[in-house]
Amino acid sequence: MASVIIAGVGSYAPAQVLTNEELSKRVDTSDEWIRTRSGIRERRIAAPDEACSDLALKAAANALADAKISAADIDLLIVATCTPDLPLPSTACLVQHKLGVPAHATCFDIAAACSGFLYALEIAYGQLQTNRYKRALIIGAEKLSTITDWTDRTTCVLFGDGAGAAVLMKSPEPGKGILGTDLGADGEFVDNLYIPAGGSRTPASAESVAKRDHCIRMNGREVFKSAVRVMETVAREMMEQHQLTPDQISLVVPHQANIRIIEALAGNLKMPLDKFFVNLDRYGNTSSATIPLALDEARKAGRIKPGDTTLLVAFGAGLTYGAALVRW
Ligand code: ACO
Numbered sequence: 001m002a003s004v005i006i007a008g009v010g011s012y013a014p015a016q017v018l019t020n021e022e023l024s025k026r027v028d029t030s031d032e033w034i035r036t037r038s039g040i041r042e043r044r045i046a047a048p049d050e051a052c053s054d055l056a057l058k059a060a061a062n063a064l065a066d067a068k069i070s071a072a073d074i075d076l077l078i079v080a081t082c083t084p085d086l087p088l089p090s091t092a093c094l095v096q097h098k099l100g101v102p103a104h105a106t107c108f109d110i111a112a113a114c115s116g117f118l119y120a121l122e123i124a125y126g127q128l129q130t131n132r133y134k135r136a137l138i139i140g141a142e143k144l145s146t147i148t149d150w151t152d153r154t155t156c157v158l159f160g161d162g163a164g165a166a167v168l169m170k171s172p173e174p175g176k177g178i179l180g181t182d183l184g185a186d187g188e189f190v191d192n193l194y195i196p197a198g199g200s201r202t203p204a205s206a207e208s209v210a211k212r213d214h215c216i217r218m219n220g221r222e223v224f225k226s227a228v229r230v231m232e233t234v235a236r237e238m239m240e241q242h243q244l245t246p247d248q249i250s251l252v253v254p255h256q257a258n259i260r261i262i263e264a265l266a267g268n269l270k271m272p273l274d275k276f277f278v279n280l281d282r283y284g285n286t287s288s289a290t291i292p293l294a295l296d297e298a299r300k301a302g303r304i305k306p307g308d309t310t311l312l313v314a315f316g317a318g319l320t321y322g323a324a325l326v327r328w
Contacts (some may be wrong), residue, residue: 004128005177006326007069007135008167010062011296012055014046020157027153034157039259043160043284046143051085052163053094056141059163060099067167069135072099076127076136076168077107080116080288082317084109084142095139105134113193114255114316116140116182116288121180121312121324124168130188134282139165140288140318147195149215150201158257159216159305160284164292179309179325182238189226189319190218227257228264228320235269235313238323244309246271249304255314256290277303287316304328 002061019042020031034040046055057077064071079092086094092107112119117140126137141163148159171177197213198204204214231254239246252275254262259280266273277298286293290311298304308328315321 001129002170003173003177004125004168005171007169008063008065008067008165009165009292009296009299010027010059010064010066011164011289011293012058012062013044013162014055014197015294016045016047017042017120018045026150029155029157032034037260038158039278039280040158041281044162045145046161047299048282049060050079050143052083052123052141052143053085053091053098053162055132055143056091056095056139056165057098057161059141059165060095060137060139062296063137063165063167067126067169069167072102073135074101074137075105076118076124076133077101077105078124078136078138080112080120080138081109081142081286082111082113082116091168093139094309101137112288112316112320113318114257114285114287114290115318115320115322116316116325117291118181118312118314118318118322119183121166121168121178122183122322127179127193128168128170132268134169136168137152138168139163140290142287142289144285144287147215149212151212152215154220155216155218158285159170160286161174161292162283162286163297164289166292176327179327180184180238181322181324182234182241183320183322184230184234185318185320187318189222191228192222192319193217193317195304226319227261227269230266230315230319231265231280231313232324234321235265235311238311238325242325244325248309250308250318251298251309252276252313253291253294253298255316256283256294257285
């Protein structure tokens with residue numbers, strides 16, 4: 001079976017920086033609390049006229065340039081997001097039009113929260129292997145600032161806006177590219193992380209807006225525990241399936257939610273923390289964008305070299321989770 005490689009990666013972060021110091025003027029918090037409890041120092045906030053597709057577009061253009069191909073070469077476009085521009089149509093169709101992806105391409109969004117990029121990766125990987133498509137563009141893009149309750153100190157300190165993208169294509173070289181993916185979900189944990197209103201259960205109303213029910217609600221402690229548990233399990237399974245030991249993984253690119261979650265994961269997997277790429281200090285949690293944003297920075301920083309094996313691992317609302325192994 002032909003290999004599927006990640007031929008290009010790109011990202012985009014909005015220019016406006018919101019520091020912990022500035023946040024502590026809005027809600028009862030402090031730089032010290034946020035740093036020690038989450039590892040986050042600052043996050044980016046998109047401009048009022050920048051929607052999810054605008055962030056996605058810039059990350060996608062960077063990924064295409066990195067892969068040295070044009071938008072005209074893409075026949076599968078997937079956007080993972082929980083902050084689409086519009087409920088209808090998909091953000092993928094908006095990106096398709098703005099980017100110039102041909103009309104025969106298949107374009108759709110997926111909703112898997114912070115695991116969305118890995119869900120997109122598995123779908124694109126599978127579709128490329130069937131020979132149905134030639135080149136896929138997968139994007140994780142979020143404007144979480146629009147679903148953040150800026151009066152709730154327990155959540156507003158965690159999130160940021162950003163986007164990341166990757167181009168996937170087949171390669172004749174065996175043993176290269178995506179070695180495998182593994183996804184999962186457990187709907188039992190829905191209540192720990194959700195947005196109460198704005199969907200068909202409770203459509204947006206003056207009351208829901210007044211109660212900020214279109215913003216993220218989270219039981220942080222429970223999410224923390226589940227995150228460590230599912231990421232450890234899926235990471236172990238992924239390595240076992242491919243007969244790899246933790247020593248053979250050169251870099252782990254985990255979902256960037258909280259440095260303490262990453263530290264706990266590293267400890268449980270008995271892997272040194274310096275094998276985990278971390279940039280959440282500068283971006284906070286950008287949901288589906290964290291992994292491609294981190295992957296792009298890791299490559300630019302020289303942390304990924306030809307022949308290296310990278311483990312990508314994520315969790316998100318749902319509870320969704322996933323992992324992927326990539327050889328470069
Ligand atoms: N500033 C100051 N104090 C705060 C803040 C804040 N920003 N937030 C909470 N506190 C207080 C609490 O009120 C509590 O006070 P109390 O002891 O008087 O009741 C105290 O700090 C401790 O609160 P905890 O919730 O126990 O703090 P914890 O150490 O668990 O850290 C955190 C909270 C950072 C949210 C952590 O639980 C976490 O990271 N959880 C996972 C979150 C996550 O990954 N979410 C994923 C979202 S993904 C998506 O799909 C968008």
